[in-house]
Amino acid sequence: MRLMLILITTICLLNYSEANNLLVVFPIPGKSHSILGHAFVRHLLNAGHKVTYITPIPMKDVNPALRQINVESNKNCFAPEEVLDIQKLMRKEVDMKDMPTLFTMMFNIANATIQHENVQNLIQDPTEKFDAVIAEWMYSELYSGFSAVFNCPLMFFLSVSPHNMALSLIDGIPNPAYTADHIKSNTIPPFTLWSRVQELVTLLDWKIYTWWVNDRNVNSYDKAFKSAVVRRGRILPTLDEMKYNASLMFGNSHISTSDGIPLPRNFIEIGGYHIDGNIEPLSKDLKKILDEAKHGFIFFSMGSMLQSSKMPEAIKSGLAKIFGQLKQKVIWKFEGLLPDKPNNIFMLDWAPQQSILAHPNCVLFITHGGLLSTTEALHHRVPIIGIPMFADQFININRAAAKGIGKRVDLNYDTPKNLKLAIEEILGNSSYGDRINELNYIYHDRTTSPGAEITRWVQHVIKTKGAPHLRSPALLVPWYQKLYLDLIFLIIIIIVIFSIVIKRLIGYKKLNINVSKKRS
Ligand SMILES: *[C@@H]1O[C@H](CO)[C@@H](O)[C@H](O)[C@H]1NC(C)=O
Numbered sequence: 001m002r003l004m005l006i007l008i009t010t011i012c013l014l015n016y017s018e019a020n021n022l023l024v025v026f027p028i029p030g031k032s033h034s035i036l037g038h039a040f041v042r043h044l045l046n047a048g049h050k051v052t053y054i055t056p057i058p059m060k061d062v063n064p065a066l067r068q069i070n071v072e073s074n075k076n077c078f079a080p081e082e083v084l085d086i087q088k089l090m091r092k093e094v095d096m097k098d099m100p101t102l103f104t105m106m107f108n109i110a111n112a113t114i115q116h117e118n119v120q121n122l123i124q125d126p127t128e129k130f131d132a133v134i135a136e137w138m139y140s141e142l143y144s145g146f147s148a149v150f151n152c153p154l155m156f157f158l159s160v161s162p163h164n165m166a167l168s169l170i171d172g173i174p175n176p177a178y179t180a181d182h183i184k185s186n187t188i189p190p191f192t193l194w195s196r197v198q199e200l201v202t203l204l205d206w207k208i209y210t211w212w213v214n215d216r217n218v219n220s221y222d223k224a225f226k227s228a229v230v231r232r233g234r235i236l237p238t239l240d241e242m243k244y245n246a247s248l249m250f251g252n253s254h255i256s257t258s259d260g261i262p263l264p265r266n267f268i269e270i271g272g273y274h275i276d277g278n279i280e281p282l283s284k285d286l287k288k289i290l291d292e293a294k295h296g297f298i299f300f301s302m303g304s305m306l307q308s309s310k311m312p313e314a315i316k317s318g319l320a321k322i323f324g325q326l327k328q329k330v331i332w333k334f335e336g337l338l339p340d341k342p343n344n345i346f347m348l349d350w351a352p353q354q355s356i357l358a359h360p361n362c363v364l365f366i367t368h369g370g371l372l373s374t375t376e377a378l379h380h381r382v383p384i385i386g387i388p389m390f391a392d393q394f395i396n397i398n399r400a401a402a403k404g405i406g407k408r409v410d411l412n413y414d415t416p417k418n419l420k421l422a423i424e425e426i427l428g429n430s431s432y433g434d435r436i437n438e439l440n441y442i443y444h445d446r447t448t449s450p451g452a453e454i455t456r457w458v459q460h461v462i463k464t465k466g467a468p469h470l471r472s473p474a475l476l477v478p479w480y481q482k483l484y485l486d487l488i489f490l491i492i493i494i495i496v497i498f499s500i501v502i503k504r505l506i507g508y509k510k511l512n513i514n515v516s517k518k519r520s
Pocket of ligand 1: 148152153154237241242245247465466467
């Protein structure tokens with residue numbers, strides 16, 4: 001009887017929120033991107049949708065409403081362990097700030113994904129139908145082709161804070177005079193004249209570079225999608241048409257973790273959606289260590305992609321030394337063993353990060369500053385010290401420092417010394433705790449949970465057939481009109497014509513005078 005009741009309510013609930021058939025594409029073969037993809041999919045499944053999920057790192061979940069399309073071979077395009085080696089990053093052998101390197105890497109992943117046999121099998125099958133496509137935007141718009149194939153609305157997902165490249169797809173390029181580039185900026189607004197010049201140069205550099213590589217994108221797009229669309233009796237719209245045709249963009253950000261730049265109405269902030277309300281319980285041993293930290297403990301992790309064991313020996317031993325002098329315990333995510341480690345340091349091969357940050361004795365988080373980590377720190381009210389290594393980590397830490405919830409320490413041979421000063425500053429000064437409480441309030445003060453925001457907007461886009469009412473009119477205005485260059489051009493023409501006419505008139509007048517003088 002009880003089972004029957006549960007069954008009936010479940011069926012009613014399923015009918016209540018319409019079940020849609022969704023294609024979700026998160027193709028980046030990195031742990032943090034898969035955390036974001038998996039969490040996104042789980043929210044959709046929990047809301048009763050059917051999900052087809054293109055991923056290089058399949059979920060272990062078993063759910064009849066979930067079908068996974070494995071693109072594991074994307075790891076051949078980008079092996080995080082190799083590329084993101086700490087020493088190579090320190091020596092600047094790999095420069096993730098370099099536009100051609102980054103864009104080419106991401107193009108290779110996108111290209112491999114859409115040409116992948118499993119993906120081709122899906123799109124070439126005319127019986128496959130979807131109500132919407134949600135694709136991660138990671139320096140490539142190639143996935144917009146899925147929405148052309150299935151003739152359904154497209155939604156982008158952005159894993160970092162909103163920035164000019166992403167916003168240009170749904171609105172326009174924000175003014176670089178007060179919008180920091182998410183990778184290259186070393187400061188946050190307000191900018192000095194020099195920083196403004198740098199922002200402008202970055203912007204132009206990006207525009208020229210993307211124009212330069214446009215052909216390779218168009219070729220890949222045509223190759224992957226043309227036949228699938230033709231098979232369905234339509235013609236493939238151009239990549240340019242499709243990439244500016246997203247209904248909205250989800251952003252893994254929140255005002256508490258970014259700058260307050262104006263955002264278009266179809267940019268939906270869902271920062272923190274990956275944080276599960278039910279924190280996984282700690283293992284018995286770890287729980288005991290943390291519970292017994294009477295002066296609190298510091299959690300140190302360089303994230304899932306970087307291994308702190310790969311740091312140069314001198315830095316590792318220097319860090320162990322300064323940690324050993326602290327009265328706090330230090331929980332260090334470290335792959336391996338460190339000889340002669342002080343007693344207050346505890347090494348973990350793998351750390352249940354959220355459960356550790358959620359522990360009331362956690363007083364400080366030393367992190368690489370990835371947006372997942374900084375968001376989790378904010379969620380659990382833990383001040384941070386950032387040791388940024390690549391991508392948006394620099395700007396995340398600069399923002400955290402500007403907001404007063406953390407400090408930045410760069411990785412080099414002075415790191416142990418500088419880290420010690422930063423730890424003393426944060427633990428000795430109550431302002432960091434006060435600020436993290438304020439910012440934590442801002443972070444949590446929302447009308448809807450970020451997970452509910454996802455399902456609401458997916459539903460909204462499908463119900464309103466692509467939500468054209470949300471589209472920014474800026475997409476229809478060419479850049480020279482935005483800058484009023486046409487008006488300036490017109491004014492110049494008028495002035496030129498006017499001055500020619502005046503000159504002529506004066507010329508005639510002189511001529512007339514001369515002629516009349518002669519006659520008289
Ligand atoms: C752009 O998106 C809208 C809404 O999803 C859709 O109706 C339209 O066909 C799309 N345009 C192209 C060129 O596919």
